[in-house]
Amino acid sequence: MTIPPEKQNLTHRLLAFEAAADKTSEPVESASLRVYEKLRLSLCALAGVAAFQSIAFRALTQAKSGAPGLWAVQIAADGSLQGLGEFDPQHDEFEPQLGSGKEQVADGGIILIDHILDLLLIFLGEAITINLLRNTWPGASFDDCNTENGRKS
Amino acid sequence: MNTHGKVTINQLPTGVPGLDEIVGGGLPEFSFNIIAGAPGSGKTTLAHQFVFANATPERPALYFTVLGESAIKMLRYQQQYTFFDPAKLPDSIRFINLSQVVLEQDFGAVLEAITKEVKDANPAVVVVDSFRTMVRKPQSDMELQTFIQRLALFLASWQATTFLIGEYAEDELRDNPIFTVADGLFWMSQTVERNSIVRKLQIIKLRGQDSVPGLHTFRITDAGVQAFSRTFGLTARKRNPPSGRRLSFGVPELDKMLGGGVREGDSALIAGSSGTGKSVLATQFIAEGVRQGEPGIVAVFEERPEAYAERATSLGLDLETPQKDGKLTILYLRPLDLSVDETMHSILDAVQKIGAKRLVIDSLAGFEMALSPGFRADFRESLYRMIFALTGIGVTILSTVEVDESFTEFPFSTYSISFLCDDIIRLRYVSIDGQLRKIMVVIKMRGGNHAKDIREYEITSKGVVILGKRLTNYQGLISGIPVRSDRRDSTEEPSLDTGIEHKI
Numbered sequence: 001m002t003i004p005p006e007k008q009n010l011t012h013r014l015l016a017f018e019a020a021a022d023k024t025s026e027p028v029e030s031a032s033l034r035v036y037e038k039l040r041l042s043l044c045a046l047a048g049v050a051a052f053q054s055i056a057f058r059a060l061t062q063a064k065s066g067a068p069g070l071w072a073v074q075i076a077a078d079g080s081l082q083g084l085g086e087f088d089p090q091h092d093e094f095e096p097q098l099g100s101g102k103e104q105v106a107d108g109g110i111i112l113i114d115h116i117l118d119l120l121l122i123f124l125g126e127a128i129t130i131n132l133l134r135n136t137w138p139g140a141s142f143d144d145c146n147t148e149n150g151r152k153s
Numbered sequence: 154m155n156t157h158g159k160v161t162i163n164q165l166p167t168g169v170p171g172l173d174e175i176v177g178g179g180l181p182e183f184s185f186n187i188i189a190g191a192p193g194s195g196k197t198t199l200a201h202q203f204v205f206a207n208a209t210p211e212r213p214a215l216y217f218t219v220l221g222e223s224a225i226k227m228l229r230y231q232q233q234y235t236f237f238d239p240a241k242l243p244d245s246i247r248f249i250n251l252s253q254v255v256l257e258q259d260f261g262a263v264l265e266a267i268t269k270e271v272k273d274a275n276p277a278v279v280v281v282d283s284f285r286t287m288v289r290k291p292q293s294d295m296e297l298q299t300f301i302q303r304l305a306l307f308l309a310s311w312q313a314t315t316f317l318i319g320e321y322a323e324d325e326l327r328d329n330p331i332f333t334v335a336d337g338l339f340w341m342s343q344t345v346e347r348n349s350i351v352r353k354l355q356i357i358k359l360r361g362q363d364s365v366p367g368l369h370t371f372r373i374t375d376a377g378v379q380a381f382s383r384t385f386g387l388t389a390r391k392r393n394p395p396s397g398r399r400l401s402f403g404v405p406e407l408d409k410m411l412g413g414g415v416r417e418g419d420s421a422l423i424a425g426s427s428g429t430g431k432s433v434l435a436t437q438f439i440a441e442g443v444r445q446g447e448p449g450i451v452a453v454f455e456e457r458p459e460a461y462a463e464r465a466t467s468l469g470l471d472l473e474t475p476q477k478d479g480k481l482t483i484l485y486l487r488p489l490d491l492s493v494d495e496t497m498h499s500i501l502d503a504v505q506k507i508g509a510k511r512l513v514i515d516s517l518a519g520f521e522m523a524l525s526p527g528f529r530a531d532f533r534e535s536l537y538r539m540i541f542a543l544t545g546i547g548v549t550i551l552s553t554v555e556v557d558e559s560f561t562e563f564p565f566s567t568y569s570i571s572f573l574c575d576d577i578i579r580l581r582y583v584s585i586d587g588q589l590r591k592i593m594v595v596i597k598m599r600g601g602n603h604a605k606d607i608r609e610y611e612i613t614s615k616g617v618v619i620l621g622k623r624l625t626n627y628q629g630l631i632s633g634i635p636v637r638s639d640r641r642d643s644t645e646e647p648s649l650d651t652g653i654e655h656k657i
Contacts, residue, residue, distance in 0.1 A: 047224040048250035055225075123229050127239030135243045 010142075011035075011113045014133070017140040032109030033084065039116060040079045042136040052079040055123075059115035069108035084109065162361050165314060168206025168236060169199055171380035171498070175354070175369055177362040180337070183312055184360070185305040187284070187332060189321040190341030194352065195371070196318045197227065198234065199341070199378045200280045203316065205236050208245040212277030215270055216248045219255050220286040224248045227282075234377045247274065255287055260300040263287065268307060276313050285319035298330045305334050326357065336360040341371075346526050351492070354380055370492035381494030385501060385542045400511065400549055402434065403441030406619035407578075410595050410604035415576055417510075419599070420540045420550045425580030426558035429591055430612045433468060434578075435513045436461075437616045438551050440470040443480050447510035450503045451483045452496070454519025458483035461515075468616045479507055486523055493524060493535030497542070504548055512543060516553040533573075540573050558582060558633070575599035580610075583633050592630055593619065607631070 018031040043052040056075045064070045072083040120129045130142045164179025173179050180186070180203070188196045200216075208214035218224045228248070231237050242248075254266045271279065281287075308315045317335075323342065332338050338357040343350055354371045356364040371380040399414035408414045415421045415438075423431045439449040451472075453461050461483055462472040475481035482503045486496055503509065514520060521532050543550055552574070558581065577596040582589050593610050595603040606623035607630050627635035 044250070046248050046250060048218070048252040050252065051223045051225055051250070123225050125229070125232055125239070128228055128232065128242055131239060131242045 010117055010133075011110055013140065013142075014113065014137065015110065017137055021139070032113055033081065035113055036081060036109070036116075038136050039113070042132060043120075044079060046132065049077075049079055053077070055116060055119050056081075059112055059119055062115045063108065063112040067108035067111040070112060073108070073112075164362075165203075166206050167199075168202035168204075169378050169380055170376070171369075171371070171382055172199075172354075172378075174384075175365045175380055175382045176337075176356060176359055177364045180314060181359070181361050182314055183309050184336040185309060185315045185317075185334065186337035186339065187317045187319065187335045188339045188341065189319050189326065189332075190339075191322070191343065192320050194341040194343050195373050195378045196320075196341055197222065197282055198231065198373060199339070200282060200316045200318055201231050201234070202236050202377045204246055204278055204280060205238060205241060207278050207314070208241060209277070210244040213244065213274055214246045214278035214280065215274055215276040216246060217251050217267065217270075217279070217281045218248060219251045219281060219283055222283070224250055233375065235375055236377050251281075260287075260296060264300060264303055264307070267304065271308065271311050271313065275311070279308055279313045279315045280318065281316070282318040283320060284317035285321065294330055298334070301331050301334045332357075337362075349526060370494045372495060379498075381492060381498050383494065383538070385494065385497045385538070396547070400438075400447070401441050401445070403437045403444070404434070404617055404619065406608065407434075407593070407617070410593075410606060410608065410619075411576070411578075411598060412602040412604075415549055415551070416598070416601055417549055418544050418547050419575035420544050420552070420573060421576040421578065422574040423551065423553045423578045423580065424556050425553075426556060426582065429580035429582065430610070430617050431553035431555070431580060432464075432515050433612055434580075434617050435515050435551055435553050436465045436468065436470055436472070439481065439511055439513050440465065440472065442511040443472075443475040448475075448480045448507040449482075449511040449513065450500060450507070450509045451481070451513045451515060452500055452520070453483060453485055453515050454523045455516060458485050467614070469614065470616070482507055482509070486520075493532070493539060496520070496523070497539050500539075500543070504543070504546075509548060512548050512550045514550065514552040516555060518555050537573055576603075581631070581633060583627075583630055583635055585627065585635060592624065593617075594631070 014035045015031045018034045040052055040056070043055070053075055056079055060070065060073060060075055064073075070084070074082045076082050117129070120132070124132070133140070134142055163182040164173075164177075165182055167173050167176065167180050188199060190196050204214040204216060216224075218227065228242075232239060249270055251263060251266055254262050267279075267281075305315070321329075323340075326332065326338075326340065335358070337359040340355045340357050341352070342355075343352045345351075352371050352373070353368040355368050356366075365382055365384055367383045369380050369383055371378055373379075396417045398417040399408070399412070400417055401408050401414045402411070423434055425431050435451075439451055442449045451458075451461065456464075462476070465472040472481060472483070476483065484499055484503055486499060500512065504512065517536070524532065540550060574597070576598045579594050579596050581592055583592050584590075591610055591612075592607050594607045595605075597603075604623075608619050608623055609621065610617050610619045612618075624630060624635075626638055628638050629635045
């Protein structure tokens, strides 16, 4: 499944905000993990662990088809990610065009968040999703966000 | 504090159209309420309306979800309602899921979790949805009641108005210890009656408030729950004293028969069989009102407003222009599962919107057919409430009713609703000289003189036209098969009776 550019922009904005908030030069996968964790906590508070876990599981399944770096990733009972960072040597060996293992993991994290946001937009619509993100990242600006989701907002 | 030293209980808007009137002005602030009912009866939607109507960033609403409907799905569906303002999330309205606590821990932990959130947020409104899920946990009645008691006390102390939402069957309402703690108990039900869904709301109790007793119908539309009070929201209004003013039909001879016209604020009935001109007379009545600057409403059930206006045009009556000018509204009410209360609400809205003085209901048979089958049994009682309410605010009602034409009887109405009407005009066919002709007679005028004459009339391109003088050379006219007598047509003016009411 392809994620529309507007939603990818949303993901990149969150990642950029997390990267900027963290003054250290941490790798991208750390930023995506932090974004994931904040989404998890925020959504668990809103909808419960079971609801978040279902969404995360669905997003992961979708993301795996386009992100080999997620091959070992699983969703734990509390909705947290397990296995992120474990490289699939086969992919490194046979699909060098996808980049190194670390790059694949970083890309995978981004794709996973893309899919989570996509599901949120599908289920909750743009207005509530953006409000949720605004509440989770109070310092980030989402004023110019327009995912053209087409659903009621 | 008021002048008598009694505590003042503020009333909060429910956010549900019609419900404020039913609960006696608004929901008591800091009250602890339960919304009970079957799944799908609108409990969550009602709670959302209250939340959206009252939550502010300073005093937000906390909406605790417990198992049952997932918050994500709830938000997905609830945002389809027009009252749902996404901008209120999360500053004014916060959804918090308690499923894990409920599943894994005891009531003490649940109370602790709620307490923590309430202390942090200082909410004006707290909702627990679904509370019933918690009740299903294995525990003693005493534990449950203690939990409810402590929750109610805590939330009231924190000045929160609370709703617990639960799925209950009707028989569970009796002797339920939980309900004794609640200040307010809202019961929402829906039943299938033949092919129609009938939704009803009852305020079983509401401490400190003079709520309207009984079952009130409600509807769920894209605007959410809309309630229709049994008293149509008119209980608090002062009834207008009779003005004594006469309203013209626009048919001079008929006005004379009525002693000058229909008395303002009366409920008049035109009864007759098909084709006798009931709707024509009703149209003339409304058109004459508009001509005299009295806005009017026509509630039609058997034809579309366009067709109604078009037929008026063929009589030389312009109903298009007054509609455009806001002086006339033609309401088409026929969704087939209406309650009288909903119909009344539509009519009242229209009456208030244009300040209507005249209302035509064309016809009562169509009205009855438009009602949900379950309401037809109560048609007479509902009609009584409607007429009483509308005439009380000075609206003059003219209803039409079709009666079976009989050549041996002279019935006024198949609905036996004559007692609801102040004035009755009867139209009927008679067989005279090999022709089927039409006669008209004023049967009754409460509190006023009217002619006793039986008059022949015709329906022309100018509407109903009363012909000549009263028919004196026939006997047995009202039987429909008169016998010619030796007397000639009278040349007298219409004679008025002494004002003694006819017993119908």
